[in-house]
Amino acid sequence: MLRDSFLRSASSVRLVTVAQCTSPRTLRLPRAAVLPPPSTIPRSLRSSFSTSAPTQEASEHAGKMQDSWRIPQPSAPEPKLKVYNSLTRSKVDFVTKKPGIVTWYNCGPTVYDASHMGHARNYMAQDIMRRILRDYFGYEVNFVMNITDVDDKIIIRARQSHLLKKYLAELASSSTPLSSRVLQEVSTAWTAYFAKAFAASLPSPVAGEDFAAAEAGWAQVQGLAKDAKWVEAQKTANEKFPMYFAAVEAGYVALKQAQKQEAAGSTSLTDAEALVEANKDAVGLWLDKQFGASVTDPAVFRDLAAYWEDSYFKSMAALHVERPTTLTRVSEYIPEIVTFVEGIVKRGFAYEGGGSVWFDTVKFEGAKGEGEGDDEWRHTYAKLQPWSKGNRELLEDGEGSLTSTTGKRSAADFALWKSSKPGEPAWPSPWGPGRPGWHIECSVMASAVLGEGMDVHSGGVDLAFPHHDNEIAQSEAFHNCRQWVNYFLHTGHLHIEGLKMSKSLKNFITIDDALEKHTARQLRFAFLMQNWNARLDFKESSMQEVKSAETVLNNFFTNVKALATEAKERSVASDGHHHYEQAEKDLLAQLEQAQLAFRTALCDSFDTPTALQILLDIVSKTNIYLARGRRQVNFAVILAVSDWVTRMLRMFGLGEGSPVDGNGDKVIGWGVAAAKGDQQSIDRESILMPYLRALSGFRDQVRQLAMSGAASSDILALTDKLRDHDLVDLGVALDDQEDGRAMVKLVPPEILREARDAKAAAVREKAAKMAAAAAAAEAKRLERLEKGRMPPTEMFRSNTAEYSAWDEQGLPTKDKDGNELPKSRGKKLKKEWDMQKKLHDEFLKEQEKQSA
Structure with a gap:
């Protein structure tokens, strides 16, 4: 790192450079260079600047100028980050409001069912972009995501689930679960479901509203379904046609079976549960219509949302999708939502009608904006998809199936606050008990965490209109700003084998289903192989x-x-x-x-x-x-x-x-x-590799010995080395057994080393004792040989002080005085002579051995 220290005298400016390099050079500064004012120098560098008189070092280098230095020129232009922005429908330069920091709001899930591959496509794509910005480009990313836990879909699903469980519980407590009453109720539910599903598909209306009329209509549908062209036409008109057909068919078959069972006197709980299960969609709708308004316990809605929220995050964890920096839930921001709606009303862009509050799109469109400098500007509705403004189907879908249109002035107006009906969760507000509209929820939570605007907003492309367009409108109305979001990133649709994923098409894949067949890495790799904003065909x-x-x-x-x-x-x-x-x-x-x-x-x-x-x-x-x-x-x-x-x-x-x-x-x-x-x-590699290297090395050495024709003892020595050294350090003990198969044990290496070293010490001690004993024995042998050097015929002849005569073998016969030796004395000397002869014979043999 280069550190510059400016030293100024009255007549010159000098630059001192400290750098790690192989050949230091002098950097020359023009004499006209002037130091910046001290106030403009960062505090951390002020110590490097001096206005004192030149030092001795400066005097020594006076007149010596450093060579000129030029800014390096790149060999290729530096790539600049551009992103596809739905607000421009083009790739534009990515510029954040605060350098190096990205503020990002992402539309989270509406939690009422299992997470599916569409969720995986959306949230994994955003996770990938988030990682790229943070871990590759080095941005700090403040990623905010919401959980929609207050919504029409949640209300309907929670009520139906609650009522269906209650209905089954009542059947379980009944003495005759499969009764004529139950058959009548399920038949009524099936009839209503059939009418909803196929009323528009029949060439002529069904004559009557009872089960018999619906049964006749179903027979007509079955006949028409034999015509493949008719079926395709129904699919084109209504993509849910296959789902409705399957549900009605399964329900009808179960009803006929239950009627036979009831007639035969079989009224078991199992039969009743099977009937209700086969008709659960129809029965759920029928129960909700009959008793939905009676569901008043807030826990019914809260518990369902909590269950599926937990399920969602488990699915995301399995896919390695990181949790948001900040997580928000609609139910936790109700007071802020009320305040936000009040602010829009005060600005004149919303009105109360029928107990609900509606955003006035007509008044908002073209309204003159305030602030933003001297430029004159006007509000615009539907910045993302202006061509969808009059799409009634999208507008109705964005409002939810439970929303009443009472008090609504224009078809494009949307609910900021909905008046709650019986059977719906409600919170107090200036307009009476109610709940938030879907679109306002994101605007409020994003504003509460990120302020009056953000760098990035993301979500699935299916949310662009009306959800995101409505978000933009109400937020810019509240904040009185021209551009609430700078970059809108919309992830592409997911298709399965070329078709849009749908339960009705029987190609609906939950994340859990997908992970049964593929790993999280494989799924992410597949998504990486497609552009994040393009349609992905799985x-x-x-x-x-x-x-x-x-x-x-x-x-x-x-x-x-x-x-x-x-x-x-x-x-x-x-x-x-x-x-x-x-x-x-x-x-x-x-x-x-x-x-x-x-x-x-x-x-x-x-x-x-x-x-x-x-x-x-x-x-x-x-x-x-x-x-x-x-x-x-x-x-x-x-x-x-x-x-x-x-x-x-x-x-x-x-x-x-x-x-x-x-x-x-x-x-x-x-x-x-x-x-x-x-x-x-x-990490299998780090765990297994030391063991595998030991075995591989052993194999290499055995092969070398075998190819060189080595003795079996050399190979056995190698096996001992494997046992006593290589495997000891790995914590593996091999105990040789009588049957020739070693017993394998896992023992801490330090214990094995201690035992090995103790065994080696004992072997060394034993060897030392044996060596000492051998040395002593050798010394004794040499002493014996030396003693046997003298022939027995000469051993007594030199002793003239005791003897005066000897026989031919050299045995004394007379003492020094010439007297004959006693027989006892002669026998004793003969024993000594025999012993010496034995020693001498050994001596002679040793000499012969050495000379040979």
Whole structure:
């Protein structure tokens, strides 16, 4: 890092540079350079500036000027981040209000059912963009997401579920669960459901409203359904036609079966439950119509929302979608919503009607804005999809099925506050008991957390109109601003095998269903292979492509890990060559090109398909380099590629487990997913590799001995080395057994080392004792041999002080005085003579042995 210190004298300015470089040079400044005023110098740098007289060092360098320095010129233009903005329908420069900080609000789920692949598409795409901005471009991202826990869909689902459970509980307490009354009620429910589903599909109206008339109508529908063209026409007119057909058919079959059972006297609870289950959609609607207004316990709505919210976050966790920085729930912001609506009313852009408060789109459109400098500007309604303003179907869908239009002035006006009817949750307000409109909820929560505006707002493209357009209008009306959101990011639709996902088409896939067949990594990889704002077609052929790419990357990382293990074993050993030849230069140059192309792709509105292909291409090029053989490659170059590819894959959220191992070293590759039931993934490589290397090394040595024709004792010694050294350090004990099979035990390495060392010490002690005993025995033997050097015929002849005569064997016959020796004395001397003869014979044999 370069640190500049300006020293000023009365006549000159000098620049002192401290830098790490191999050949320091002097930087020359023009004499006309002038120091900035002290007040403009950052406090942290003021100590570097001095206006004192020149020091001795300055005097020594007087007149010596540093060479000129020029700002480097890039070899290629630096990519600039652009994003596709729904507000312009084009890619525009990404500029945040505060440098380096992104404020982002994302429309969260309405929690009333299981999360499905449409949710996965939406929230995973936003998670990927969030990670790119934070982990690649270095932004700090304040990501806010809401949970819609007050909504028409939740109210209806909660009431129907509650009433259906209550109905089944009443059946369970009845002495005759499958009674004629139950059959009549289910028949009535089925009749109403049939009328709702097929009234518009029949060539002529059904004659009557009873079960018999509906049964005749159903027979007519079944006949028409044999015509494939008619069925296709019904699907085109109503995409829910297949779902209605299946539900009505299953309900009718169950009704006929129950009628037979009731006639036969079978009235069990199991039969009754089967009937209700087959007709649960029809019975749920019928019960809600009859008794929905009686559901007054707020816990009914709250508990359903809480259950599905928890389910949603479990699904997101399984997909590795990060939780928002801030989570908001509609039910927690009711007071703020009331205040917000009051503010819009005061500004004249909303009115009360029928106990509800409506946003006045007619008055808002073209209304003159205030502030924003001297420019004159006017409010605009439907900035995202102005062509959808008159789409009555979208407008009605945006209001919800429970919303009353009483008091509404224009078809495009939408509810800010809804008057609650019996059977609906309600909170106090200046307009009477009510609940928030759907659109106002996001405006209030986003404003409460992020203020009067934000950098990014995101959601599915199906929310663009009317939801997001209504959000923009009411927020700009309240804040009196021209542009509440700077960038609107809409994720594309999800299709299954070319068709829109729908329960009616029987291609509805929950996230749990998808994870039964594919891993979270594979699903994310599939989404990365499509642009975030394009329609994503989820099909089996695409998943095969994903699995092929996954195999390529897994094989690459496996090879790099193996080379890394070998490199660690070699440590710092050098063969005297740098191994940085043209092939290595070419690969590193290709890596740099890939890195620039990767940045360019992500700057192009997060073009992840291109970015992924760049990663796969550099891996392919590295594999070609690896094919030269491990003796012909420079591992440092391979590791550079692997490290970058690893970081980029993990940046996308494709990583599993920690990016560092237990030693704090960076993990090579994107990790391994945890097995089902495990809380976290296991780094199999770091766990298994020491054991595998020990076995591999043992195998290598056995092969070498076998190929060299070594003795079996050498191989046995090698097995002892494996047992007593290699496996000991790994905490594995092998106890040899009588049957020839070792008993395997897992023991702490320190205990095994202690036992091994104690055993070795005992062996050494025993060997020392044996050596000492052998030495003593040898000394005794030598002493014996030395004693046997004298022949027995000479052993007494030299003793003239005691003897005066000897026989031919050298045995004394007379003492010194010439007297004959007693027989007892002669016998004793004969024993000594025999012993010496034995010693002498041994001596002679030893001499013969040595001379031979």
